[in-house]
Amino acid sequence: MSLQTWNNFAAIISNSAAGFISDRVGRKRNLLGAWVLCAAVIVICSIFAAPNQFLFCIGLMLLFGFSLNYAITSVNLLMPEQYPTAIRNTGVAWCHAFARFGGSASSIVLGGIAGMAAFQTVGGTTNWSLVVLVLIVPFVLGFICALLFVRDTNGKSMDQLANEATGDELSGTAPFAIMLAIVVILFSLCIVCPLAINGWSKPPIALPLMATGMLLPFAFFFIFGGKQLAKGAGRK
Template identity: 30%
Template sequence: MEKMSISQIVDGIGLSKYTFKIYFLIGFALLFCGFDYMVVSYTMPQMTKEWSLSKVQTGSLASWSLIGLMIGGIIAGVISDRIGRKKTLAFFCLLFSLLTFPIYFVHSFEAFALLRILSGIGFGAVIPVAVTMLSESSPTKNRGYFTSSIMSFYVLGWVVAGIAAIYIVPAYGWRVCYLVGGMPIIYAFILLFVLPESSHWLLGKGREIDAIQEIIHMEITAKGQAGKYAPGSLVIPPPPSKVGVSAIFSVDYRKTTIALWIIYFMGSVVIYGINGWLPTLLVGKGYGLVKGYSFAVLQNVFGMIGGICTGYAADKIGRRINVIFGWVFTAAAILLLGIALNQWQVVICGMLVGLAMNWGLSGTQPLLAEGYPTEFRTTGVSWAQAFGRVGGFFGPIAAGYVQQLGVGFRGIFIFFAVPAVIAAFIALFFIAETRGKSIENIAGIKA
């Protein structure tokens, strides 16, 4: 009996309705996740005024959910690698929706912070599971595109949050934005009943019959018919000597883990810091609420474009060169925004910043998913992202502190350019190339 790996079967089918079914189901989960995360950036000025907050407290409004993101990332990997990708994604999608709408009723900084931490657990869990599922469901030659561009849905959620705030906040007040954020509760049940489970995960758990059934479903969805696969017909990769958290720090994966953690930390300082503060900075610079919010929304529209472009580039020029380019591009765009002198310069440079920083961070996603084998892939992805959230937490707060030192508009953007340069440096010297290698053969590649 000739045996085949799941990657060979997926590559033989190529791009299909099945690929895009998973892509869009996961994508909408990330869109809702992105809306609920970013809506705080568009309600910061109103909460600051209502609760008489300092600059540091204002910056922390965008940071509390990052604590939850860290917790969610830490636990999601272990849960997903144990009970499956689909169940984990659906549960945490339900969690962040349920914990967003009660913010409508809060009347204190402390209550807001608590709810944002708890809802952030859902954000932190959904993102790494989404990236992992796409990496395990995409053809090898297109894997970089799908694992990178899926984050464009997350950024689309930021765009929708900004557009919603422009219309909702002036007419109904900032609290109604959080009622809207709780509406996608029903989508968690759609995921549970419609989203397929990862056949790689099923096979890794010794459930070959279930994996074969999923492969048959995939072929029928893609081609209208399926081949015959008897038990024992799939290549089962040898189990790793370690799994879970201990595995990502084992001798074979330690260097990969540390490098990815640093890149994601620095990238999160940049992207969460700038996105958390930009609407408030622009309003403070005299552009007004609608205009300042519109500039920030436009930046995120170009962020979506950056997420799509980086996936295409990752498959063409390679993951490593793409990430280096992305973070160098980010540093340059940030510095240009800092020296912008008029409205049109702010608009153009803001678009470049959105394009560049999402190019860099989304381009890092394939490296996370391709650095570890199936048995602890989500653990590797989620822990790298969880550590990155530490940077995302301190970025907005540090930016608030830097502003209190009196560095001005230009100085704050110099501050944000530094971590982008560090991320590019780490990618240059410590990242291995994985383009064109199957999901079964990439883990543990040395730089």
């Protein structure tokens, strides 16, 4: 209870800081810095995690809670400015929905990873330093996605952003259908199967399948976002 209380206190500070700093340096730059901060904190936690040093581990978890809440808030500040007015509510809602999928699936996937032989010590216990280090993957992917696909909205009003719309934003039934298929695959592999099938994470094929489900949204962003980048480069 004490740790949760202090985590909430750290979240208040990080959320307030994210809003203040993003107004000063720009929301895209702030988000990129947030992902870098999260990755750095993951490395620090991985190196210095020590189960026999309780108070030190609490300090590390508070540092991680601060950086994670800072990054989440930085995303929320930027999302509404990335979508045209006609689909702004839908776009933001879908982002939050995928965050819920990721939050539900990641704990299941990480639990399966912790039980893998590659993450065990010689004495047969879980090597939590390696398990924690796995968390750096989504933060690095988030940094790359933000760097490539997020437009800089610093100092621009919603009206200015609407006037800058080119009219060729990603749209159509095909991308939407693919996104729905990704939702079904992610939900089935990473949530339904682990909860419905006893011992689902033990077969060698299970974790690769769950990892694939977790990475499919990123693949979608890189493929369709890359096409948009190519179109933009062709117009210049």
